[in-house]
Structure formats: structure tokens, C-alpha cells
Amino acid sequence: MRYSWVIIKRELAAYFATPLAYVFIVIFLAMSGALTFFMGAFFERGQADMTSFFTFHPWLYLFLIPAVSMRLWAEERKTGTVELLLTLPTPTWTIVLGKFIAAWAFISIAVAMTFPLWITVNFLGEPDNGVIVASYIGTLIMAGAYLAIGSCLSAVTKNQVIAFIISSVVCFLFLMSGLELVQSFFQGWAPEFVLDALRSLSFLTHFNTIIRGVIDLRDVIYFASMIGVFLYANAAIVDLTRGS
């Protein structure tokens, strides 16, 4: 863990050493604001809650999180620094974990900066703050799952653009696996338990129960295991692609 902590510090410093952090945070805030107020009809709904804010997160993350994760490994491979990193006396998983946590912390900072909206809601009415806390936790853990997928796929290529596109597509499939778009592809020929399994893999299904204010252990376990599986694969891919 000591190694991971050193990696986390370096990575976080790297975000803020370049315009990346500021561009990301500004765009995240602008987009989530626009979606909340225009698409989500925040005022017109006349309800003191943040549903119209959280509802759009799965869609916002679809391209914003791959934009953060695409550089995690692809850039190291491109510049050759991966050779430096992987010959240091530290196991591969500590680096994978360090990079992941740093990116997650960075995204959490961006999400945390939406707090004025929370204040506004409390100013305008009497929202159920328990639901809002649960939703914040839910959106962060879902962001972690997106990020783990993105980090894993970033290790597959030296090209950040390719990493971005593949990550977005894979995240999209996980997001949509409960919906008609993906389900109809399997309907008719795949057995029902496959359809059920796919449905249960959907980010949307799990996230929607959380933002209704119910933190079900199953949803947490689902997102946590997504993170675990993809980070494990991430470390395996990093070791397999050494030198290529």
C-alpha cells in the first residue's frame, strides 16, 4: 500500500500539472448543470430533490470517464515510462491500484464540486438529504466501475484515442445491457437466464435503485465486483503487454 500511496500522489499531481484537470472539472460542471436544468427540468418539476441531477450521470460518465482513464496506461506505454515504472521494486498491482485510486479521487473532486446544487435544493425546499447522500455515494461507486473498465482497456493499446473509443463502447454496453437495445439482440435465441444475467449486469438498473434512496448491498457488491474484476484484468494485461 505504501507504493500505491506514492503512485497516487504522483498521479494526482500529474492531473493538476496539466490543463487536463481544469478542463475536465469545468466541462463536467457545465454539462451536468445543463443536463439538470434543461433536460432534467430541475425547476419545472417543482420538487426539492436532485433526481434530475443524478439521472444523467450514467450518460455523462459514458464519455467523460474514458477521457480520464484513456491516458492511464496508454500514455505510459507510448512514452516508454512504463518500462521505468515496471522495473521499480514494486508489484504491478500496487501501481494499477494507485493509478485507479488517483483517478477515482480526481473524479470525486469534480463530483464534489457540484455541492452548490445541494445547497440550492435545501434553500428552495426540504429535500430528503438521506436520498441525496445515498445518490452521491451511488454515483461515485458507479464512476469507479466505469473507471476500472477504462483503466483496464487503456492498458490494451498505446493509442489513447483507441483506448477512449473502446472504453466508451464497453461502458455503453454495460450501461445498456438491461435495455431493449441490447436485450433485443439476444431475445428469441438466448435462454431466459442469459437475458436475466445480462439485465443484472446493467449499470442503469443498479444505479436507478440507488438514486431512489435505497443503498442495497447487492448494488454495492455489484459495482465493487465490477471494479475488482476489471482491475485484476488490468494488472494481468499490464504484465502480458510488457515490452510490446
Add this chain to the structure above:
Amino acid sequence: MASNEEMIIIEGLTKQFGALTAVNNVTFNVSKGEVLGFLGPNGAGKSTTMKMLTGYLPITSGRASICGFDVEDQQLDARKRVGYLPEGAPLYGDMTANAFLGFIAEVRGFSGSEKSDRVALARDRLGLATVFNKPIETLSKGYKRRVGLAQAILHDPEVLILDEPTDGLDPNQKHQVRELIAEMSADKAIVISTHILEEVSAVCSRAVIIAEGKIVFDGSPDELAGRSPTHNAVTVRVAGGADAMKAQFEGLDAVQTIEAADDGERLIIIPKDGTAIIENVSALVRAKGLEVEEIYVDRGQLDDVFRHLTLNT
């Protein structure tokens, strides 16, 4: 520790990339105090061998160990004892040299005043003070290479593996790096890869030449020079022009050929089997009372030996 202790042991090291055998059954040891120059044409397998030694690439077959620790089975223990400068000296361009060396020091397990002392020592040894707080990507190639070297020596490792440490440096910087390597060589085992042959005579106590993945020479730089056909050849410049004087030197013992140099003013007397013939030549000059304007012994053209060794495999 005894001075002849073997710090790097490589036995039958082989690396295959698909059908290509990049490194083929390479065996050599490096002892403490040795500076091994690892030579070979581009693509001969130098970098691949170094990458296996430092634990970056998995080994196809054979074994390698650093200070008694197997580079695969005990990889973290082995890596702790190695300072490595990868080919092209990759660095984090967005960090300053200061932050970068601090990061490496922390990963290497140093903190507090020990960390800052180590970073400061590496900075001073490589002369980085003036650029220390600039982003690495804004530095010249020479400074980048030196930051890479600073990173490799930071933890005072027992084994140093440097892939082309002087590539891209100007002659003064090259001299500085060679002095640094010589300074550190007493209590370390150092492997440097290069294709600059003068570097071998300048810093190395031993040379290993590799071609198409196989070792084709392993010996001292002097032995390497001894393989040259012009080793111990005597070049003389005599008044009256080379062609006219050629006859004067006919009949000397142990002489292979006598040829005129390209400029037409010097004679090159090439001995049989690299025998030292300078005494015979100077005795003859004295006996015949020739007027010699210039006379010197050739140590041998390393370039010729290198070409001969690496093309005839």
C-alpha cells in the same frame, strides 16, 4: 565482500518473440568492480538482454540473477539492487526533475531527510542544479539523459544497468558521464550498452560483443584491439615520400605487409599476428640513419574488429 564477487550471473539466457530469437543462449557474469561494455549492432539483442536482467521482460529460457536473487522468482529483491536507465531514457515530461527524483526516491523507500539528501546528491553528481525545477519536457536531450542517470544512481545500487547512457550527449557531457561511471565502478557491477567503440576503451574493463543474439566476443578492451589486423602496426613518416622508402623496410622480421598510407607520405608496417615490432623498426631506422618525422604504434582499429566480428556470424 570480495572484489571478485559475481553480482550478475547470466546462464543460457534466451528470449524469443514468436519465431524470432532475439537473444540466444547468452551466458556471462559480471563481478563487483567491473564495467562491462555491451556492444553490438542495432537489433543484436543488447536492450532485450538488459530488459530481461531488470525484470521488465519475461525470460523464455535460461536464468539470470542479481546479487544472488533470481530476476524472475525473487524479482522485487533483485530490482531493489539495480539502477536502470532504459533505452532512450523515458521520463515523465510533465514533472520537474526535482519532483521526478523525489517520486523515484519514495518508490525506492526513502522518506524525510534521507530522501532529500539522496535527491540532492544525485542532482549534484549529474550537474542538474540549474534545471532542477523546470519541467523535464522542456529540457535538452543531454539534460534528460542526465535526469535518467540521476534516477538510476539515486539509491546507490550494487548493480547499474545503463542502456546507451551517453547517447545524445555532447563530448563534454560524455566525458562527465564516463568519469561518473569510473568513479562509481569500484564497489558496483556496471553494464553499459553502447555502439560508440571509443567508450569501451575509455571506461570499460571488459567488452562483450553480441550479434544476432549470440555472444561473439568476451574479453578485455585490449584483447579486442588485439584482434585488429593493424594491432601493433607501426606507422612512420619519413623524408622522401612513402613509395621511395618502402624498400628500406623490406626484410624486417615478423612483418606481414608494408603499405603506403592514403596520403602517400606515411608507411604502415603491419606485423604478423599482432607481434610488437616497434623495436625492430626503430633499430632499423637507427641502423640505416633514416630521417623519421613521425613514428607511432597503432593499437588497432576497433571499428574493423567490430565489423569483422558482427558481420561474420
